[in-house]
Amino acid sequence: MNALTAITGARIFDGDLWHDDSALLFEDGRIAGIVGEREVPAAARTVAMAGLSLVPGFIDLQVNGGGGVLLNERPDIDGIRAICAAHARFGTTALLPTLITDTPDVTEAAIDAGVKARRSGVPGFLGLHLEGPHLSLARKGAHDPQFIRPMEQADLDRTVAACAQLDVLLMTLAPENVTNEQIAALAAAGVIVSLGHSDTGYATAAAAIEAGARMATHLFNAMSPLSHREPGLVGAVLDLGHVHAGLIADGYHVDPAAIGVALRAKRGPGRIFLVTDAMAPLGTDMTGFRLNGREIFRKDGRLTLADGTLAGADTDMMACVRFMHRHVGLDLDEALRMASLYPAEAIGMTGRKGRLTHGHDADFAALDASLSVAATWIGGRPAFAA
Structure with missing residues (x-):
């Protein structure tokens, strides 16, 4: 079991829309949702990624x-x-x-x-x-x-x-x-x-x-x-x-x-x-x-x-x-x-992959302003950090 985690400070692209002043929530390898930064549950572990953009993996x-x-x-x-x-x-x-x-x-x-x-x-x-x-x-x-x-x-x-x-x-x-x-x-x-x-x-x-x-x-x-x-x-x-x-x-x-x-x-x-x-x-x-x-x-x-x-x-x-x-x-x-x-x-996997919305796999990349990868997470776990 992976604890509820919130990525804060980043701009988030869910596959359809961009979200500002928001946090990406995920738990047990799946996306739990995108909420305003002031709405992050107190029990969530937070990871700050100020200045980066989160995009679907x-x-x-x-x-x-x-x-x-x-x-x-x-x-x-x-x-x-x-x-x-x-x-x-x-x-x-x-x-x-x-x-x-x-x-x-x-x-x-x-x-x-x-x-x-x-x-x-x-x-x-x-x-x-x-x-x-x-x-x-x-x-x-x-x-x-x-x-x-x-x-x-x-x-x-x-x-x-x-x-x-x-x-x-x-x-x-x-x-x-x-x-x-x-x-x-x-x-x-x-x-x-x-x-x-x-x-x-x-x-x-x-x-x-x-x-x-x-x-x-x-x-x-x-x-x-x-x-x-x-x-x-x-x-x-x-x-x-x-x-x-x-x-x-x-x-x-x-x-x-x-x-x-x-x-x-x-x-x-x-x-x-x-x-x-x-x-x-x-x-x-x-x-x-x-x-x-x-x-x-x-x-x-x-x-x-x-x-x-x-x-x-x-x-x-x-x-x-x-x-x-x-x-x-x-x-x-x-x-x-x-x-x-x-x-x-x-490949018929839109129910799990390709978006950062509720229920999808917590697979995402964090991009910097030059469109280089700063970090990658797979299944809610860090897989790479620059």
Whole structure:
């Protein structure tokens, strides 16, 4: 049992509105409410955060690594714990460690680690994202082609079994290597199916979405583009309203003008939300690392293979929010929602995540005037302090 706690002195964004001269109350890991500072119960433990802004904790649905750890290279509970801790420094309070296309053995190990992380209550662990191996060779990006293959019954059975043991299981796949019947079976089992690394046309993408896919992975990147005669996967994602889409806002993966066009074009209720696609170097001074035996180079804010192919991103969620606000021109409120409320909507967890209102998880970040993270709390407990 965690005692009733009140954060005082800070401006509070509850996900919809800002509150001044107010205090955030939480107890036993859940938000108890927002009250005027003069209405704080006498029995509450108070924590002063004068001059800071409290915002809902960020939710990152695509995190390959961080803190020097890559899930593919360390698919165990300690690796997951290290990745979650690294991202907490940047305001992320819930994330999906993401396995890039790999062998069945590594996939099994990552699933086992995820199940253990859930049972152990690793702070920040939300579930798993399996990005591959059922992708398109034509849009493989940095995924190792030797491991890309069609989905077989054993893959389907493994994924369905894993979903039953996790709160969230997201799988990125391409219609080229998966049947609509397999997509329907995954969706029926609770797997969140995301289309990505695909060269599919609009009609095929629409059929996969009709079968049960409800998301798209890193919009614009590694997918068939929008053209005037073939709208491609990009066109399907923007046109079909119930599809949500992740977006890497680091200034390298998508031009700010293209981001603005996508935001104006996207039909709802599905939203575009932020992801980092972060790799092992996040939060470190590493100059490179290895993925599936290949060297990845870190330079000038980019991570690339030797041929220049982007290999994940060298960014964090707070940086993505700043980019959307300062370079794309979004109001700060909306940029914050793209990092918290909208990913919660995409995975159907708005009852617990994405807002600082009664009954929601006490996951929040404290930001300073420069929009840097001063502190992060997960489940009502401090996870990071600058």
